[in-house]
Structures are given as structure tokens and as C-alpha cells.
Amino acid sequence: MTVTWTPYKIRQLDQQLTMRDKEILTSIEQFRMLSTRLIQRLHFPAGVFGEHLNVPAATRGTTRVLLRLEAHGLIARLPRRIGGIKHGSAGTVWQLAATGERYLRAQRADADRRRFVAPTTMFMEHTLEVADLTVALTERARLGVFELLDLQTEPTCWREHTGASGAAITLKPDLFVVTADSQFEAHCFVEVDRATEHLPAIVRKCVTYQAHHQSGVEQTKNGLFPLVVWVAPDQPRADKIRRSIDTTPGLDPGMFTVTTRAEAIRVLSPDPDLITNSKGGTS
Structure with missing residues (x-):
């Protein structure tokens, strides 16, 4: 039986949802999937600036809301957890269910239906790693460490330019x-590396960034070209990426910064020590 998605049904569902419910659905759509822990950090913060005294209390509150949204058919859990059994419900990964996707599309009068496919483990782990970095940036902004003026996830952060052959070239950063802060801005394209890509593939991506810089599209739009930040899982991997960039003929190493996940927030902060030039993305 086909359920008719009528304006009445949309209003009826809308009346059952709180503002935070809707924000959670929007976040899951934005990141494509989120773990219970990431949803807790985004929407149920604990501690000084949160409504919960501690993380366990915040996790219980998060789980109650997610189970209710699941009961409405708005979200669905993926069969694979992250972090193993010891992480319990906090390791559950959620994506929009068909009803949740329809509901959000109806809110913005979007007729394009999204096709849901089961993600691979590699895709899921990379997506959640990008989301974790984004949540960490959001948490620092809440603490007043810096302002987060813009944060674009895929596909909003994608850029396009015309290649030498006249064909459209799409650049696909992760973020x-x-x-x-009061004095500086840092503009960055971010690539989250999990050491699963071969180094030649990373170099090819860097060549695409350089071609996008040479097109002038970004500079015309924003007055500068963002710093390209590669975030590696550890220092040995970061060193390999750095060497590959530095030793590739014709590639401008000044366009790229390579860091580790442990140092990523510092590198993405408006730090005047990181200012380079018109390619370096700070002003």
C-alpha cells in the first residue's frame, strides 16, 4: 500500500516534533549519518554550557529522543556500530529513514527524492571522522575560542571550474x-585522510586544488584562495603526505598544510602564525 504524503500528514508530523527534533534531523541529513555520541555533543551538550551536568546524563537524554524519532520512522540505525560493544548505545550510527527524508524535503518544497543505499564500512568511518572534526570545531566555537563564520559540508562545499579542455571540473573537499577572532579570519578547505588512499591519489587531488586556484574562481568570489589542510591520523602519515606534495614537480607546496587530527583544531583556528600569502587563506 502506498502512503500518500499529504500536507495534512506533514502538518500532523510537524506538530509532534520539537525544534530540537528538527535540528537533529537536519544534522543527520547534513552529515549523511551521525553516531549517538556525535548527536549528543551537537544537541545535548554537557557541562558548563550544557543543559546536562555530565555526559552520561546527556547520553541518556539523547537516546530517549533518538528512540522516539526512530519510533516515528524518521531515523534508522545502521547495522554497524563504531567503537565496539564497550561504547554501547553511544556507538550506534543513525541515518535518515524514508519518512525523515520526505519530511525535510517537504519543509523546503524539494521534489528531488534521495535514494538510500547501505554505506560501506570505509565510507561510514570517513564520514563520521569528518563529522567528528566538525563537531569539535562547533564545541570550540561554543566555548568562545573563536567564531565559526562558515562551515560547509559536502556537497555544499564543492567547487567547480572549467578545465583546459573546456570541461567542467568539480573539486570535492570534505569541508x-x-x-x-577579533583580528583574523582563517579560510580553509579540509581533507580528512584516514590512510586508506594511496599517495598518488592524494597528489592528484592536490593538482586539482592547484588548477582550481589557477582558474581564479575562488579569488573572484571571495578575494582569496583558502588554505588546503590535509588532516592525517598520525604524524608518520602526515610526513608521507608532506613529502609527496613537496617532491611533486609543478605543484606549489605553499598551498597546502598537512597536520594530524590532534593538531587540526589549532591549524584551523584564526592563528596569525599560519598566514602565508594570497593562496594561504587567512586575512
Whole structure:
């Protein structure tokens, strides 16, 4: 039986949802999937600036809301957890269910239906790693460490330019981030590396970034070209990426910064020590 998605049904569902419910659905759509822990950090913060005294209490509150949204058919859990059994419900990974996807599309009068497919483990782990970095940036902004002026996830952060052959070339960063303090702004394209890509593939991506810089599209739009930040899982991997960039003929190493996940927030902050030049993405 086909359920008719009528304006009445949309209003009826809308009346059952709180503002936070809707924000959770929007976050899951934005990141494509989120774990219970990431949803807790985004929407149920604990501690000084949160409504919960501690993380266990915040996790219980998060789980109650997610189970209710699941009962409405708005979200669905993926069969694979992250972090193993010891992480319990916090390791559950959620994505929008068909009803949740329809509901959000109806809110913005979007007729394009999304096709749901089961993600691979590699895709899921990379997606959640990008989301974790984004949540960490959001948490620092809440603490007043810096302002988060812009944060674009895929596909909003994608950029396009015309190649030498006249064909459209699409650049696909993992994130585009702008942070600021009272004196400086840092504009960055972010690539989250999990050591699963061969180094030649990373170099090819860097060549695409350089071609996008040479097109002038970004500079015309924003007045500068963002710093390209590669975030590696550890220092040995970061060193390998750095060497590959530095030793590739014709590639401008000044366009790229390579860091580790442990140092990523510092590198993405509006730090004047990181200012380079018109390619370096800070002002």
C-alpha cells in the first residue's frame, strides 16, 4: 500500500516534533549519518554550557529522543556500530529513514527524492571522522575560542571550474571552514585522510586544488584562495603526505598544510602564525 504524503500528514508530523527534533534531523541529513555520541555533543551538550551536568546524563537524554524519532520512522540505525560493544548505545550510527527524508524535503518544497543505499564500512568511518572534526570545531566555537563564520559540508562545499579542455571540473573537499577572532579570519578547505588512499591519489587531488586556484574562481568570489589542510591520523602519515606534495614537480607546496587530527583544531583556528600569502587563506 502506498502512503500518500499529504500536507495534512506533514502538518500532523510537524506538530509532534520539537525544534530540537528538527535540528537533529537536519544534522543527520547534513552529515549523511551521525553516531549517538556525535548527536549528543551537537544537541545535548554537557557541562558548563550544557543543559546536562555530565555526559552520561546527556547520553541518556539523547537516546530517549533518538528512540522516539526512530519510533516515528524518521531515523534508522545502521547495522554497524563504531567503537565496539564497550561504547554501547553511544556507538550506534543513525541515518535518515524514508519518512525523515520526505519530511525535510517537504519543509523546503524539494521534489528531488534521495535514494538510500547501505554505506560501506570505509565510507561510514570517513564520514563520521569528518563529522567528528566538525563537531569539535562547533564545541570550540561554543566555548568562545573563536567564531565559526562558515562551515560547509559536502556537497555544499564543492567547487567547480572549467578545465583546459573546456570541461567542467568539480573539486570535492570534505569541508570548507571559516573561523575568526577579533583580528583574523582563517579560510580553509579540509581533507580528512584516514590512510586508506594511496599517495598518488592524494597528489592528484592536490593538482586539482592547484588548477582550481589557477582558474581564479575562488579569488573572484571571495578575494582569496583558502588554505588546503590535509588532516592525517598520525604524524608518520602526515610526513608521507608532506613529502609527496613537496617532491611533486609543478605543484606549489605553499598551498597546502598537512597536520594530524590532534593538531587540526589549532591549524584551523584564526592563528596569525599560519598566514602565508594570497593562496594561504587567512586575512
